[in-house]
Amino acid sequence: xxxxxxxxxxxxxxxxxxxxxxxxxxxxxxxxxxxxxxxxxxxxxxxxxxxxxxxxxxxxxxxxxxxxxxxxxxxxxxxxxxxxxxxxxxxxxxxxxxxxxxxxxxxxxxxxxxxxxxxxxxxxxxxxxxxxxxxxxxxxxxxxxxxxxxxxxxxxxxxxxxxxxxxxxxxxxxxxxxxxxxxxxxxxxxxxxxxxxxxxxxxxxxxxxxxxxxxxxxxxxxxxxxxxxxxxxxxxxxxxxxxxxxxxxxxxxxxxxxxxxxxxxxxxxxxxxxxxxxxxxxxxxxxxxxxxxxxxxxxxxxxxxxxxxxxxxxxxxxxxxxxxxxxxxxxxxxxxxxxxxxxxxxxxxxxxxxxx
Numbered sequence: 001x002x003x004x005x006x007x008x009x010x011x012x013x014x015x016x017x018x019x020x021x022x023x024x025x026x027x028x029x030x031x032x033x034x035x036x037x038x039x040x041x042x043x044x045x046x047x048x049x050x051x052x053x054x055x056x057x058x059x060x061x062x063x064x065x066x067x068x069x070x071x072x073x074x075x076x077x078x079x080x081x082x083x084x085x086x087x088x089x090x091x092x093x094x095x096x097x098x099x100x101x102x103x104x105x106x107x108x109x110x111x112x113x114x115x116x117x118x119x120x121x122x123x124x125x126x127x128x129x130x131x132x133x134x135x136x137x138x139x140x141x142x143x144x145x146x147x148x149x150x151x152x153x154x155x156x157x158x159x160x161x162x163x164x165x166x167x168x169x170x171x172x173x174x175x176x177x178x179x180x181x182x183x184x185x186x187x188x189x190x191x192x193x194x195x196x197x198x199x200x201x202x203x204x205x206x207x208x209x210x211x212x213x214x215x216x217x218x219x220x221x222x223x224x225x226x227x228x229x230x231x232x233x234x235x236x237x238x239x240x241x242x243x244x245x246x247x248x249x250x251x252x253x254x255x256x257x258x259x260x261x262x263x264x265x266x267x268x269x270x271x272x273x274x275x276x277x278x279x280x281x282x283x284x285x286x287x288x289x290x291x292x293x294x295x296x297x298x299x300x301x302x303x304x305x306x307x308x309x310x311x312x313x314x315x316x317x318x319x320x321x322x323x324x325x326x327x328x329x330x331x332x333x334x335x336x337x338x339x340x341x342x343x344x345x346x347x348x349x350x351x352x353x354x355x356x
Contacts, residue, residue, distance in 0.1 A: 010208045010231040012045075012102055013147025013176045015075045017232065019044035020225065020253060022179075022210055023248045024236035025079045025104065025151070028290075032068050033277035038239060039073050042247030044232075047075065047104050047151075053091035065281060067098050074101060079105040079151070083123060085132045089140035095145050102176075105137060107152040107166075109294050122183060124156045130166060134173035144150060147176035151212075154197040155184045165346035167201045167209075175207060199228040210234050218245075218252035218259075225253070241297025243270065261339040265355025268329035271298055272322060279318045288318050295325060302332065302340065 010017045023038045023046035030038075035046040055111045076101035082093045092103045107123045107130065115257045123130050138148045150170050155161035163180060170178055180201055182193030193213030208244060211230035215221050216238040224233055226286045239245050244262050251259040274294065279287035292313050299305035299312075308328050313319050 007109070009044075010177070010210075012149060012208065014145060015102065017044045020230050020232040020250045021045075021101065021221070022234040023047065023239065023246070024179075024212060024234045025049055025106070026201040026236055026240075028293075029240060030169035031065065031278075031281065032072060033274055033281060034243070034294075036072055036277070037245045037274050038246055041244045041270070042250045043235075044246075044250075045075065046072075047079045047102075048076075048078045048111045049083045051091065051095065052108050053080050053084065053087040056159065061281060066093065068281065069099055072124050076100055077149075078102055079104040079106050080137075083133075085130070087130075088133050089100070089136040090204060092140045092146075092148070096141055096144050100146070102149060103137060103141060103218040104145050104151055104179075105134065106148060109212060122185065123154075124153065124162060124166065126162075131169050131173060134175060138174040148174065149177045149179065150175045151181070153181045153183055153185055154194070158186050160184070162199060163197050163201050164204050164265070167205045168273045171205045171207050173225075177208040177210065177231075178205065179210040179212050182211070195224055195228050196302055198230060202229050202231075208232070212236065218249045221249045222252055241294070241300060260339055263338055264329055264333040266334050267298070267339055268326065268333070271295070271329075274319070275322055275325065284318055288316065288321060291318075291321060300327065303335070304328075304331075 010020060010162075016178050019042070023035060023043045025047040027049050030046065038046055048069075067078065076099055078095045080088060080095065080103060082088045082091065090205070095103060120333055123133070127204065134148070141148060146321050150165055152163065154156070154163045161184060167178055171219045178201070182195050182198055183189070183191070187225060195211065198211045200207065200312070207230075208231040210232045211224050211228050212234040215224055215233050215235055221233045221235070224230065233249070235245060235249070248259045251257070276293055278291050278294070278337050279285070282290055295312055298310050299308055312324050313322060315324060
């Protein structure tokens, strides 16, 4: 049974999303090749990696790569981070001029390098500053028909959960949609995400609310949607090495049945095409180095995966990497037509233990 009728698809301003499954912004992960692959494999929407609000960083190679949306399916969403309202406003205008169709504000990142400059989830300590930033950014893109969204957490600490207050501030400021991660800043990624706060926020505001945190399977996504009544789920780390999770979730939500694992040959094709785009975006040297983590996520927990990862990490050219990947999956296909479900279960268990 479908959880949501097609006529009730979530909206962000003028955009109606294709489904209820969203790719989370992850630094160093959700670049253009990864976003395009996730959208191809069922994601209805994706948000870019975080872009700094400081103008002196806008033209660095890293920032320019993060702003590259060539060939990406609309809507194009860019996440910005910072603690100064005026700089955030300027960053929003700049990114809209460069092609952003939606601006997302980061108030959810718990990383120390972000929080140490009072950005990300550190902002949750200062609701007055939260309001100033949201108003400044919304005003900065007024007249461009660009919706502004907010990604945040349940609060600063377990004793200071102010998500409902922040959600009201966001709605009053003109924020078009809110993503809520079910942990506080203090929690980082430890322990279990909780969804009661997300459910309370959804009851409190009328803007769309997206649930995020510990959603590692189609069944968990369905359960979270039913538990919170959120408008969509946002998937982050569970998509690393498993971008087809989006089509699995969408299939369960729309048909009520579980989709069979992809064929090994399909996964091989997806990964090799992903690597081609990755090398093109980053260049040979950086591309080879940064591709290692993506390849590693795919082969983790597969038969022979650890040995292959050690071998692959020693390779120095994109051609060597691609050939090694193709050979590894050709060998795997000899014993597994479909993606090994035991490997999937093991990888999910490891992910959940890492978050505990």
